[in-house]
Amino acid sequence: MELWVSVLLGLVIGIVIAAGIVFWAWRTLLIPQQHRLDALRQKVDEEKSKVDRMQREAEAKLREAEAKLRDANLLVREELQRERERLEQEYRDRREELLRWERRLSQREEQIDRRISQIEQREQTLKQEEQRIQAMRAEIEELHRKAQQELERIAELTPEQARQIILARVEEELQSEIARRIYEAEEQIKREAEERAKKIIATAMQRCAVEVASEMTVTTVSLPSEEMKGRIIGREGRNIRTFELLTGVDLIVDDTPEAVVISCFDPIRRETARLALEMLIADGRIHPARIEEVVEKARQEMEQRILQAGQEAARAAGVDNLPEGLLKLLGRLKFRTSYGQNVLDHSVEVAHLAGMMADELKVNSKIARRAGLLHDIGKALDHHMEGSHIEIGIDVLRRYGEPEEVIHAVAAHHGDIQPQTVEAVLVLIADALSASRPGARRESFEAYIRRLEQLESIAKSFPGVDKAYVIQAGREVRVIVKPDQVDDVMAAKLAKDIATRIQTETQFPGQIKVTVIREVRAVEYAR
Known part of the structure; x- marks a missing residue:
């Protein structure tokens, strides 16, 4: 009995020891391993959830991209449709414009054809007129030759002498015409500019007043x-x-x-x-x-x-x-x-x-x-x-x-x-x-007399001048011309020529006025 008790007690003690060993092994080895397995399982679950989430996001982005692609395709088709319509409208406009240009060109060609026909008719008319003019020219040349021969026979002048006479007469007529036109142009310019020039100069002189100073040595x-x-x-x-x-x-x-x-x-x-x-x-x-x-x-x-x-x-x-x-x-x-x-x-x-x-x-x-x-x-x-x-x-x-x-x-x-x-x-x-202006300048009496004499000599050197007088302290030269040698038109040219020569040959302060006087007197006695 004691043996069975001892055996049983030993068996219980062995069981207790084995249970303690198993408990110790389970706590030391199996529990950490279980924890690691749980952690790995949790990580796997997390990774799986991430993969699922990424898969869902990718699917959403794919759907969004497909929607955008559909929208882009729709926009491209609409843009292509509008561009096609615009090109078709432009084509129709260009075609209408070309048709208008074609009609204009056809009208222009018709006008050109009519103009060419008119020009041809005019050329034909001109040719006929030219032939008639040539015939008249030949006739005139013949008449001129006969008239020249007749003139030479009557006047007993050579062609060179007659040419010189005609050239002299033409030159004289041209001189008179040039002088007349110069006179008319100067008179017109004077009439237009005199009033404004007087106003401007008078205004400037009225607004300006300075002292007059005389210096010595x-x-x-x-x-x-x-x-x-x-x-x-x-x-x-x-x-x-x-x-x-x-x-x-x-x-x-x-x-x-x-x-x-x-x-x-x-x-x-x-x-x-x-x-x-x-x-x-x-x-x-x-x-x-x-x-x-x-x-x-x-x-x-x-x-x-x-x-x-x-x-x-x-x-x-x-x-x-x-x-x-x-x-x-x-x-x-x-x-x-x-x-x-x-x-x-x-x-x-x-x-x-x-x-x-x-x-x-x-x-x-x-x-x-x-x-x-x-x-x-x-x-x-x-x-x-x-x-x-x-x-x-x-x-x-x-x-x-x-x-x-x-x-x-x-x-x-x-x-x-x-x-x-x-x-x-x-x-x-x-x-x-x-x-x-009066009082601005002065010069020596000798130089003043020499300047007046020079002005008178210049005026008297021109043909047709009868007398010349310097008046207004040398500011004006009055020239009296012979009326039978200088007419009214030539008087203007003579005044300009005298003024030009005075300006070229003399030195003077200010300006000098040249006045040409032509006087015709008719005298008759009653008896």
Whole structure:
């Protein structure tokens, strides 16, 4: 019994041990493996669900693509249908247009055929007319030959002599006809332009008023006392010699009470010397070193005055953006005169006149004013350079880059070249107006007499002139012609020829009027 109990107990203990071992093996080995299997199964399920989802999305996109493809095919078919309809309509339009052109061409061909038939008929008519004309020409030539032979027999002239007579007569008739037409054209132009020209010029002159300045070649400087003359002369004349050497003037110390005279043809040097002398007199220290210092200071002040004068002139004329070099040249014109007229004042006056006339005519007034102000710029250098003031002025303006319109107006303001622009004509007119108005200019009595005699001699040199008189201070030449040699038509041509020759052979400020007078007197006595 105990044996069975022991065996049973051992069996139970073995079973318990085996169960513990199995439990331990199950917990240690089988449970993790089960977990891994569950995880793998879960991943497989997830992957399967992803695949299913991707499959569904792919199927949806496929269906969507198929729908879009169907829509695109439908749109393409509709577009193709519309394009086909458009091409068919265009084809029908082109066909109708071609049919219209075909009908027009057929009509044009019919017209051309009719025109050709008409031309052929006319050619035939012309041929007949040409044959008739040739026959008439031959008949006329025969008559002309017989008439010429008869004339030669009657007049006893050779063909060359008769030709010369006929040519002379034709030339005379042509001259008369040309003179008549020139007279008629000039009269018509005068009638049309006189009223407007008077209005424009009168308006410009009324709006412009400047002073008249007369310059000389000497300047008088007042002294505070007679003692100052000796100090100016200096010991053995060293002060006056130094002063004259540095300034380039002649200093005249004579018996004039409390005054000395500065003489020089160059107004700038004369003005510089005047400034220097006044500075020396005010300072009281007069010796060679001080004279040299004061003269240099006067030159610098003179340069500033020249630049200031140019700036003021440009501002007064309404011209801007002038280079400093041109402003200095303009300022030098303040000390230059022409027939007693100050050239800078004259230039400003010309700029005003040209600008106002340009405004009246609605043309470029800026170019007119600029050219009017700069038209005599060459006179600032004509004492130092070769050539006329026009040539010098053109070179200076080109060097400073002035516009070609301004340069052309400057070149044409004395009529040396033909004006090509309205502004150039206005500058020429303004220059003549400024120079010819009463009191603007003066000249020596001898030169004045020589100019009048030259004008009279030019007028009397033409054939048919009986007498010639210069009146109105040389502004008008009145020519009395012989009525039996010059008719009314030839009088106009004679006036033009005299004016042209005066303009070519003489120099004069302003303009000269030429008046030709033809008078016929019939006298009879009653007895």
